Structures are given as C-alpha cells and as structure tokens.
Amino acid sequence: MQYHLDTIPVWEAMEWQRECPLCGLARKTEAEEIERVLGASVMEPGERIKVNARGICREHHQMMFAKQNRLSHALLMESHHKEQLDTLHKLQSLSASGAGRPSLFSKRTLAEEISSTLAGMHAHCVVCEKIDTHMSRYHYTFLHLWRTDKAFRKAWQEGKGVCLPHVQSLMEQSKKVLSRKEQSAFASEALAHLIHALEIDAADLAHFTRKFDYRNQSMPWGESKTALERMVNRLRGWCLGDEPYPIKER
Ligand SMILES: [Zn+2]
Ligand SMILES: [Zn+2]
Numbered sequence: 001m002q003y004h005l006d007t008i009p010v011w012e013a014m015e016w017q018r019e020c021p022l023c024g025l026a027r028k029t030e031a032e033e034i035e036r037v038l039g040a041s042v043m044e045p046g047e048r049i050k051v052n053a054r055g056i057c058r059e060h061h062q063m064m065f066a067k068q069n070r071l072s073h074a075l076l077m078e079s080h081h082k083e084q085l086d087t088l089h090k091l092q093s094l095s096a097s098g099a100g101r102p103s104l105f106s107k108r109t110l111a112e113e114i115s116s117t118l119a120g121m122h123a124h125c126v127v128c129e130k131i132d133t134h135m136s137r138y139h140y141t142f143l144h145l146w147r148t149d150k151a152f153r154k155a156w157q158e159g160k161g162v163c164l165p166h167v168q169s170l171m172e173q174s175k176k177v178l179s180r181k182e183q184s185a186f187a188s189e190a191l192a193h194l195i196h197a198l199e200i201d202a203a204d205l206a207h208f209t210r211k212f213d214y215r216n217q218s219m220p221w222g223e224s225k226t227a228l229e230r231m232v233n234r235l236r237g238w239c240l241g242d243e244p245y246p247i248k249e250r
Pocket of ligand 1: 020021022023024162163164165166237238
C-alpha cells in the first residue's frame, strides 16, 4: 500500500508529551470520526452507503450514544437496519427452502451458511476501519520522521517512547520504511524507552499499594496516584484515566 506522509499530526502528537503519542493520535482520530459519522456522513450519500453496508461496532455505538445526538444516530440506524433486514429475509427464505440440506454451490451446511452470514453482519465498523487507515499512515510517517528528521529523532529520544502495542505496530510497519539496520536501531530505542517507562510505573505502583497501609498515611503520594492507569495503558494501549491528548474546550 502506498502511503502519503502526514507529518503535522505526528509532530503535534509528539509535542503533547504524553505517555504514548500514538495512543493520543488514535484517540483523537476516534473522537473526530465519531463526530464525522454523526455529522457529515448522515448527510453525504456516499458515506451513508458505507455505514449502511458495514455498520458500527458496540464500542463506537456507545461513543455515538454518549454524544446525545439522537436524531443523527437514529437516521443512521434507520437506513442501516434496512440492509440488515434484507439479508435476514434472504436467510429466512434459504432456511425455509433448504431445511438443512447442503447447497448445490457450497459444501457448507445451512447452519454454517446462516452462521457465517450473521457473523459478517456484525463484524465490521466504519469507525474502526477509518481509524486503522489513519493509524497506518501515522505509523508510516512516524518511522519516516524518525529516519529523516533530526529534530524528530531528538524529540523521540527525549520523550517517553510509545506503549507496548504501538511498539509492536511500529515494528510491523518498519519493514516497509526502514532498512534492516535501521529496524534494529529503532527496536533498541523503542524497547529501551518502554522498559525504562515501565520500571518507573512499577516503582510508582509499589508506592501506591504501600499507601493503603495506614502506617504510611503521612507518606506523600508523589507520582503514584496515576501509576495504575499508566501501567495498564503502557501494556495494553490507552484505555484508562485522563484522555491521552489535550482536549480543546469549546
Ligand atoms: Zn500507544
Ligand atoms: Zn468500531
């Protein structure tokens, strides 16, 4: 796949100086996509067709619901459900006519046919797919900047690195952007960052648990109050605590 570089958002994420710039970018992209799906894509026929065909996952329905834009959400569901209902009717006719016999064209039994069609009906999400597309480009750009831009390399070296899942996805992408020698140099730097950050999280987490002993009441919290969230986010990608990017007040 050919990617175009998108340096501005990647640089911006580095300047946030959060625990993982890529978690920040992913979360910001997600928030923007939720806004877009509820806004423009309700109005744009092309986008609407995609939502109708692919649907939206549970997590992103929850985020859309929390936006309190019930009319847009309802309009999307009104047209999406029609496609789902069409497919269900087809399955219903198939089951009425087939009664469990394998079809002439497929070795699958009726139950397998129905099960796999139903699985496909709730397997996709336009928001997840958009985030994946953007993130692939950001990973590509991140590695390109690491390789070519001295200022970016310096910001990376002085920063906190990225979380474990994002080290993995950068390593995956690195095959397309970096030479073998560069891949191993990048891996060393990324792993050193990760180990160092995790050791700090671990020391803070130990301090955090000690604070629950009444004998340690007078001990200051220090940096330990966010140790649990930081450690979970570091090992699994951001999912707990403060948003991983600065949210502009409107
Ligand atoms: Zn991350
Ligand atoms: Zn989704």
